[in-house]
Amino acid sequence: MIEINGNEGEGGGQIVRSSLALAAVTGQPVRLTNIRGGRQKPGLLRQHLAGVRAIQAVCSGDVDGDQLGSNELTLVPGKLSGGDHRFEVGSAGSAILVAQTILPVLLHADAPSTIEIGGGTHAAWAPPFDFFLRCYLPLLARMNANVEADIESHGFYPAGGGRVVLKVTPSTGIKGLTLTDRVGKLQPRVTALVSKIPTSVGERECDLIARKTGWDKKAFQVLDVPQAGGPGNVVMIELGFDNVRELIIGFGKIGVKAEQVARATLREARAHLASDAPVGVFLADQLLLPMGLAARNGHRSEFRTGPLSPHCQTHIEVLRRFLDVNIQSVTGENGSVDVSVEAGDGCIGSA
Template identity: 45%
Template sequence: MITIDGSQGEGGGQIVRTSLALAAITGTPVTIERIRAKRPKPGLQRQHLVAVQAAARVSGGQVEGAELGSRALTFHPQQPTAGDWHFDIGSAGSCTLVLQTVLPILLHATGGSTVTITGGTHNGMAPPVEFLAESFLPVLHRVGISATVEVQRHGFYPAGGGAIRTTIQPAFGSNSSSVPFELLERGKALDRRAEVLIANLPAHVASREAQALKHGLHWSHSEVDEREVRADGPGNVIIARLRFANVTTVVSAFGELRKAAEQVAQEAVQQIRRHLEAGVPVCEHLADQLLLPLALGAGGRFRTVKPSEHLTTNAAIIARFLGEVVTWEEQGADDWLVTVTGR
């Protein structure tokens, strides 16, 4: 039994998700205490509870403390099990964060799986589906991991009502083809595009954001699109894609009640500028997501911006199960080399 302090580091839901996944994969029971202690609403919220329940279902495990608001739980996993899985968050909680819990587990199953999750597809506190589909999963494909994800319905905060569907093939079995990963250079710039999505909002919101993006980045009209999508409630997000020969970076900025369209666009502009100026191939958000699959596979190394608290916390949780396998070293201003030792 491993005991995890859920208040350490960034003190959020990522500690729960990584702990559940590693417990299921290694067959190690885990107790997580002080869950989300550093959040305004500590304890398990809807999306965290569904992630706990999903981890238990896909591993045939048992869990104590799986209830809304719970600040401690104990998880006894069995074995990753392939299947056609459906999970309903029942709120605008993030579908992608629930997926990040079960994805590594199902990669260790003996057969392929499909996972359908209903809830929020675009939530300001989580990576959007486009990040997983166009940045994270294509990078994992390079180390022998085969998974796809698509939006079936858009769901924004607070209405929810969205859905995603994922297909996952096993990657870490006896016939695994996992190879060491290396991403040290972006390669040649190939394309850059941004898309402003709105649902149940006036068209001028998208137009103002698009205009502010083009002005702030000096991008052409053909590089910024506007699109209205169907959803149960109002919603707005900017998705920008920076495509290089070796990696695609996906940047997002979310509209909120009483936040000006120009402010949303400026948030996207600042993220894009920082990434381009740093010159590294791996953005802040992709960096912490890569640790777990690399640690479970053949390892590897990549260059990124200064490690975030999410990254350092994730590395600390991984260390409790697999040992000190993640290191990072500063190479220059906003240029760090992260090395992960595989199993």
């Protein structure tokens, strides 16, 4: 049984999610202790517990310690099964993080799956649905993963109430991916979402970004979300290239002017464009697990990103515990980091 100390590295929920997914896919039992030990409120929260129970359902696993606030958890995985499942976070906790937890398992299951997840879809501490749909899933498709995603209801913080639906076809083998340069010209797109608040908020966000960038008016849109669990506002700057997209996201807050939200979001977008790294800090973290599974199949992957976050560094250590992979990172003079993921010396490629 693999022992994982949840207090290592950045000590957050990523350790739980990745450990469970990797345990299920590789068939290795895992025991987690000091869960989320690096957080002010340690232990399993609702979104983590939803991920645990989702993993249990799709891998027919035996689980011990699946309670709110639990600091220890054991999973003994069984058969990976497709089918229809419905999971509820029960709060504004991220439905997308639950989806990312079980997605590697469903890609290795014995049949297609349709998954419905209720919870938050747009919150500052997790990848929003749009990032998942427009940035992450297209890259998974290039790695031989067939995943469709739709949103039935938006869930903004703090109300939640969102709902997403995934349709997953088991993969014939996850393949490698190379993202070391941006290809083609910038294709910007700016979208402001508003729910149960005046559309003028989104219009002001778009107007400021349009004035500051001079981008074509066709690149801007304000969407009044028809189905949502509560009020909310998000402005998203999509920096699209032929081979990769990055989504920079600003979250509206009570007492913060729309122009302030837009200005801060644009500042972050410009910083990303100023670097030569095609992969942003959050996308880098999310690509590591499928790249590790591709390495398990004998396929090499590499990408260029900015300085690795503590989150990302911790994720690398978790991958090394479950997979015989060689993960290298080399920092350039300009601060960019080249990351490669390939099979270790004892790994025999299956594809």
